[in-house]
Amino acid sequence: MTVKDTDMPRQASQLPSSLLVLRNILTFLMRSPTSAFGLIVLGLLIVIAAFAPLIATHDPYAQDLANTLKAPGNGHYFGTDELGRDIFSRLVWGSRISLTIIFLVSIVVGPIGMIVGTTAGYMGGRLDTIMMRITDIFLSFPSLILSLAFVAALGPSLNNAIIAIALTAWPPIARLARAEAMTFRKADYIAAARLQGASDMRIIFKSIMPMCLPSVLIRLTLNMATVILTAAGLGFLGLGAQPPMPEWGAMIATGRRYMIDSWWLVTFPGLAILTVSLAFNLLGDGLRDALDPKQMNRR
Amino acid sequence: MTSNVEIRNLSISFGEGPAAVKVLPGVNFSVEAGECFGLVGESGSGKSTVLRCISMLTDFWQGQISIGGRNVRDIPRLERCRLLQMVFQDPYGSLHPRQSVRTTLSEPLKIHGLDDHEGRMRRVIRDVGLTADFIDRFPHQMSGGQRQRIAIARALILEPSLLLLDEPTSALDVSVQAEILNLLVRLREERGLTYLMVTHDLAVVDHMCDRFAVMLRGEVTEVLPRAAIQGNHATHPYARELIGASLEYEGAL
Ligand SMILES: Nc1ncnc2c1ncn2[C@@H]1O[C@H](COP(=O)(O)OP(=O)(O)OP(=O)(O)O)[C@@H](O)[C@H]1O
Numbered sequence: 001m002t003v004k005d006t007d008m009p010r011q012a013s014q015l016p017s018s019l020l021v022l023r024n025i026l027t028f029l030m031r032s033p034t035s036a037f038g039l040i041v042l043g044l045l046i047v048i049a050a051f052a053p054l055i056a057t058h059d060p061y062a063q064d065l066a067n068t069l070k071a072p073g074n075g076h077y078f079g080t081d082e083l084g085r086d087i088f089s090r091l092v093w094g095s096r097i098s099l100t101i102i103f104l105v106s107i108v109v110g111p112i113g114m115i116v117g118t119t120a121g122y123m124g125g126r127l128d129t130i131m132m133r134i135t136d137i138f139l140s141f142p143s144l145i146l147s148l149a150f151v152a153a154l155g156p157s158l159n160n161a162i163i164a165i166a167l168t169a170w171p172p173i174a175r176l177a178r179a180e181a182m183t184f185r186k187a188d189y190i191a192a193a194r195l196q197g198a199s200d201m202r203i204i205f206k207s208i209m210p211m212c213l214p215s216v217l218i219r220l221t222l223n224m225a226t227v228i229l230t231a232a233g234l235g236f237l238g239l240g241a242q243p244p245m246p247e248w249g250a251m252i253a254t255g256r257r258y259m260i261d262s263w264w265l266v267t268f269p270g271l272a273i274l275t276v277s278l279a280f281n282l283l284g285d286g287l288r289d290a291l292d293p294k295q296m297n298r299r
Numbered sequence: 300m301t302s303n304v305e306i307r308n309l310s311i312s313f314g315e316g317p318a319a320v321k322v323l324p325g326v327n328f329s330v331e332a333g334e335c336f337g338l339v340g341e342s343g344s345g346k347s348t349v350l351r352c353i354s355m356l357t358d359f360w361q362g363q364i365s366i367g368g369r370n371v372r373d374i375p376r377l378e379r380c381r382l383l384q385m386v387f388q389d390p391y392g393s394l395h396p397r398q399s400v401r402t403t404l405s406e407p408l409k410i411h412g413l414d415d416h417e418g419r420m421r422r423v424i425r426d427v428g429l430t431a432d433f434i435d436r437f438p439h440q441m442s443g444g445q446r447q448r449i450a451i452a453r454a455l456i457l458e459p460s461l462l463l464l465d466e467p468t469s470a471l472d473v474s475v476q477a478e479i480l481n482l483l484v485r486l487r488e489e490r491g492l493t494y495l496m497v498t499h500d501l502a503v504v505d506h507m508c509d510r511f512a513v514m515l516r517g518e519v520t521e522v523l524p525r526a527a528i529q530g531n532h533a534t535h536p537y538a539r540e541l542i543g544a545s546l547e548y549e550g551a552l
């Protein structure tokens with residue numbers, strides 16, 4: 001009975017502790033107007049993507065040749081494009097594409113950058129030199145140019161654009177994780193872990209990575225703005241999502257020809273890209289404050 | 300288990316080629332099992348380096364170190380961890396800032412496949428003078444003295460017979476220093492531990508060490524019994540000077 005008495009509260013307080021930390025971070029973010037803006041825009045984007053069929057007023061692919069290049073109004077909130085498709089509905093459906101790109105790029109880039117960086121930083125020596133020369137090669141090209149080269153080699157399509165962006169986005173993360181790992185590897189708590197028989201793998205995963213996680217998360221969030229812009233850029237150049245798809249960058253590319261007379265063709269997709277990438281930037285800045293070690297551990 | 304330490308011609312240099320610096324030119328001393336052996340000397344004389352060599356945190360040294368008659372290089376890693384542990388100088392840097400006391404203490408138990416984690420953790424926490432509710436705290440929720448107690452608990456949880464103590468009290472407040480020293484004295488009596496303790500403070504040596512070595516620029520100048528402090532029986536000029544200065548300081552207080 002006594003054992004139960006002392007054990008129960010611990011179990012109760014331990015289970016939701018990660019949720020509690022998450023809630024604390026969210027309340028912290030909501031306190032500052034800029035990061036709250038980022039959070040809300042991102043939340044809206046997710047809601048819009050999830051309920052796209054309900055929110056969209058038209059079929060994003062449905063052409064109406066009698067109704068082309070109509071200005072906003074008349075049931076078309078953002079007007080229609082050169083084939084009479086409703087721009088508002090295309091933007092709504094396009095949010096799914098943007099979110100897919102962001103999600104896939106993050107889950108590839110985060111772990112790869114983290115593992116490469118922390119391993120190089122912790123192990124040091126020749127392994128570090130080899131890994132960092134490879135990232136140097138990637139870093140020496142502007143990311144858009146490098147993704148262009150990759151897509152050109154792989155063939156233009158949305159999936160290849162995602163692969164290309166992921167290939168160009170991990171080196172800065174690895175760099176950052178390595179720099180962080182190098183500051184921690186000399187710490188006494190790492191020496192203590194080694195003295196307790198922890199293997200290098202265990203130390204990297206259990207001791208080094210938790211220390212690097214906040215800055216990697218921040219960097220990843222800030223990176224998302226670039227990813228959105230690169231994806232839009234590739235779409236604009238016709239190397240990302242292909243024409244009928246309502247990808248925002250591709251929409252600007254086709255709308256460009258009618259830009260002078262029909263401003264709404266490029267303005268609304270442009271605003272969407274701007275808002276989302278701004279939101280990610282603001283959220284990243286907010287996270288930087290929220291993930292400050294002293295804040296993070298506050299329960 | 301006997302854990303006498305024998306150090307013969309221990310030498311190490313950092314850096315390579317012409318930039319190499321010989322930090323320890325050749326250290327010799329031995330610590331008997333169950334003894335508390337002090338290591339004193341000025342800053343930068345290589346005291347911490349000696350401890351890191353013994354614990355194999357630094358492994359590119361030359362010479363011979365044996366514990367309990369066995370060459371440390373021949374002792375398998377996990378067995379070595381159960382034989383010797385280390386307590387670091389700064390309790391603010393030696394506990395992982397994002398790991399709770401529970402994680403800190405249960406990791407070694409997991410690595411070594413030991414049973415009864417909860418019971419072992421509770422016992423060791425009690426042994427270092429804390430209550431069981433510290434198990435779920437994080438380092439930033441504890442004072443410096445409490446952290447150092449947790450660091451000592453971490454060193455003890457694998458039940459080693461040799462503790463390497465690198466200035467375990469110098470980062471702490473004076474009143475807390477005495478508490479930690481008394482804790483260390485009590486633990487040694489209860490568990491029959493062997494201590495090799497680095498310190499700046501001859502009063503600490505006087506309080507708990509049986510013998511001590513005086514280091515100067517990487518060399519052990521003299522090994523003295525505790526009794527040599529009162530009345531300054533050292534023969535080497537540097538050791539005399541060190542003890543003299545300490546006695547003068549105490550007299551002034
Ligand atoms: N990794 C290293 N690379 C280069 N030099 C080092 C390294 N570690 C220690 N040293 C040098 O070795 C010498 C001895 O260092 P050590 O840390 O053992 O001194 P210490 O006696 O413990 O000093 P303190 O009392 O200040 O802790 C110093 O001069 C230091 O600069």
Ligand SMILES: [Mg+2]
Pocket residue numbers: 346347348465
């Ligand atoms: Mg030292």
